[in-house]
Amino acid sequence: MARRNKGRPIDGILLLNKAQGISSNKALQQAKFLFGAQKAGHTGALDPLATGMLPICFGEATKFTQFLLDTDKTYVVRAKLGERTTTSDSDGEVVETRPVNITRAQLEQEVTSFLGESDQYPSMYSALKYQGQPLYKYAREGIEVPRKCRRITVFSISLDEYDEQAQEIQMTVYVSKGTYIRTIVDDLGEKLGCGAHVIMLHRSEVGHYPSDKMISFEALEALVQSVAQDETARFTLLDPLLLPMDTALADLPMVEINAEQGKAFGHGQVVKLESGEVPEGIVKVMADGRFIGLGERNPHGHLKAKRALSSTQE
Secondary structure, three states: OOOOOOOEOOOEEEEEEEOOOOOHHHHHHHHHHHHOEOOEEEOOOOOOOOEEEEEEEEHHHHHHHHHHHOOOEEEEEEEEEOEEEOOOEOOOOEEEEOOOOOOHHHHHHHHHOOOEEEEEOOOOOOOOEEOOEEHHHHHHOOOOOOOOOEEEEEEEEEEEEEEOOOOEEEEEEEEOOOOOHHHHHHHHHHHHOOOEEEEEEEEEEEOOEOHHHOEEHHHHHHHHHOOOOOHHHHHHHHHHHOEOHHHHHOOOOEEEEOHHHHHHHHOOOOEOOOOOOOOOOEEEEEEOOEEEEEEEEOOOOOEEEEEEOHHHHO
């Protein structure tokens, strides 16, 4: 007999403001428990040191996590100049201390030098895997493994503050997927000749999701405590905080079909539309104004399902 998943089949996206000191997986499990969700997944891990936007997808929304993983992101980062660490952040051990002899003008010049495309080698303390194991596990054992550089883009980077007394700087950075902010800070420290490491990192935006849509776990718990043990009342308060799952696909072109075509789409049948109605690439499919999945154009120009929601297959 098949084992049934515990929890309720709820769909949607929560923009969790992850707290410092916990892993992204721990934050995911806390949110999953609080919402009583049957299925959940996050979209791009934040280090325990980091805070900020961690989109958590519940239920059917987990089918579209890749689109949030692949999107651009914005960070606010604070760095300490004059010290280089093993992990390029304050969780590591200081391995080198150097004097800081720079002007603000020099600092601004080096900061703006990161604008545009470049090749970046992932940190050994990243979650990328080598032979099935995350790089950070090798790093903790003092093992260096080969890493492929990746092409990244820094769309904007600004020096927001320079505290000369504390030798700390704060920057806002808008980057493409897969960019390691710790590596940018470490590279900046080397360009300046004094070394640097991250002491605070906050992800303020993921794709088009603004920071004011985030909610902390403490705020979620406060809502739950306000209704004590009443589970129905708890979900009545929590569920409206979830964003529709198709908000993860805001940049995709949309194709509208009717309810009958939507049913056929959900069963994997090709939907014949007029020539030119299905654009190239992946499209968001709506049936009578309701999101039903992702589709793409077949060689004949018709719509075929790429990823349909389970509700369309019933």
